[in-house]
Amino acid sequence: MLTRKTMIAPLLDTHPALDAPWQAFRDEWEHLPPEEYPLYLFMEDLVGECSALLHRGDEAAVQAIFDVLETWLTQGDKYVTDCAIVGFIEDMQNTNLHGSGTRPDQFRRFLGPQGRIFWRKVDRFWSHGEIITDDRR
Secondary structure (H helix, E strand, O other), X not given: OEOOOOOHHHHHHHOHHHHHHHHHHHHHOOOOOHHHOOHXXXXXXXXXXXXXXXXXXXXXXXXXXXXXXXXXXXXXOHHHHHHHHHHHHHHHOOHHHOOOOOOHHHHHHHOOHHHHHHHHHHHHHHHHOOOOOOOOO
């Protein structure tokens, strides 16, 4: 099971270009032990990277990152799944975080089965005020 302490490793293995932003994040939060890092804040950097990748046409790299998202949703503990949902998916739907001229809807095709479920739940939260629940637990 992936935990707060282990969830970033598969991401860095998949997309080593995130090493520098990850190190900057760790430097910013060095006063905390790694198991207390507020990883949901790093998700904004991840969304920015996905936006830049898609803008450059690197769909394979975007898909690889979204495959990690699916792993977080299927193999993560509660913190990891919450971070994936309220961190990454919610940030991905925020048009203000698409600095490279991409739009949230352009990323839906990269979602796996669990990602699609939670994308809809986050969308329903913002459009209808429905509470985001994880019905799998």
